[in-house]
Amino acid sequence: MADRIGAVCVRIGIGRDNYRIAPGLYALGDPDAESPVLVTCNFKLTFDLLRRELAGRSLWLLVVETYGINVWCAAGKKSFNADEVAGRVRAAGLDKVVTHRTLILPQLAAPGVAVRKLPKLCGFSGVFGPLRAEDLPAFLDAGLHAGPAMRIVKFPLGDRLRVALVEVHGARKFMAWILAACVFLALLGPGGSSFTGVMGAGAGAFGAVLAGFLTGVFLVPAFLRQIPVRAFAAKGLIAGALIGLFLTAFLGRAWPEKAAALMACAAFASWFAMHYTGSTPFTSLSGVDKEMRRYMPVQGALLVFATMLWLAWAWWGKTVMGGLS
């Protein structure tokens, strides 16, 4: 139960940077000299997942130092590499613990671990296990064989929303600055001269940003397949504009305010949807680089237009633009 609470906390970022276990050799069940050796990272969520999926079995878990980062990201950043694995094998004296000479590595460690280097480095050869921990029992029972279905990554709705939670944590400081900026801009005119007016206008503007944030972080991932464009920033623009249109149909007073809110909502939804690329298992460096170069100017322009429209309406709206509303 404590692990469950810990898991929820760590997803939203509480104690995330310290959710690690000590590297080294761990016994699961009652392993002997013939038992398989599984290599994994030292992110505690991963370790707990392995313990759960392999409950009732006896085997060795060799935990390497990845600084509390998951297998795939650690391999991508090269902290999960062949030298690290070999070093942990030697430090644990694994050659005296087991009689066989095979290490089972997670498939997603492959971007960091050149498995053919292991025999020379530590005397053990490496085999890539299945992509998901839940397939480990079948992999072990099949004599260390994983079929093609066990090697392909999936991204179901539950996973899409679980990994979205990390964005909430990542954006907390950014959103605090945005809130401050909204209140500051409200002071410049839209809020009038009263304290409640400023707070109300600032909160209204922040509401548009927040709608964009929630759209980009949760709605776009949830409807990833249904939004009919490839670029995440474009998905965010479409979803953000739709949500903005829906909200401004009910809220806001004059059309310039509504238009400003709609543009801000679309810009922030696009920004956060673009940042979700880092949580997906299928976007490439080249692809994300390209969409950022293409859509960040659009996001910036929308935000500048939204801000100018909002301020301009407060400054001159009643006289110049009044006739249009």
Added chain:
Amino acid sequence: MKEFRHLENIVTLEYYPEKCVGCGACSTVCPHGVFIQENDIALLVDRDGCMECGACALNCPTRAIDVRSGVGCAQAILYGWLSAIPFLRKLFIPDACCS
């Protein structure tokens, strides 16, 4: 990934089949089925499915695969750009996502 696709014709993946020794490492490590093993040689069957993780190139014993590997993460790319600006270098560590 068949279910979700990002941009087409953008990845830097290159495959030189004349260097392939048919060890099967690439089709084993690829999480997107970009390579398959057929008749003792690797076939590049879904180039646009590549996410440039670099697993195949790293595990290929004969360098028959070349790819500019990295993480497809907007924050990491953004920090990489910002860290190139002298004043901001101390604030933004390049490639700083997930660490």
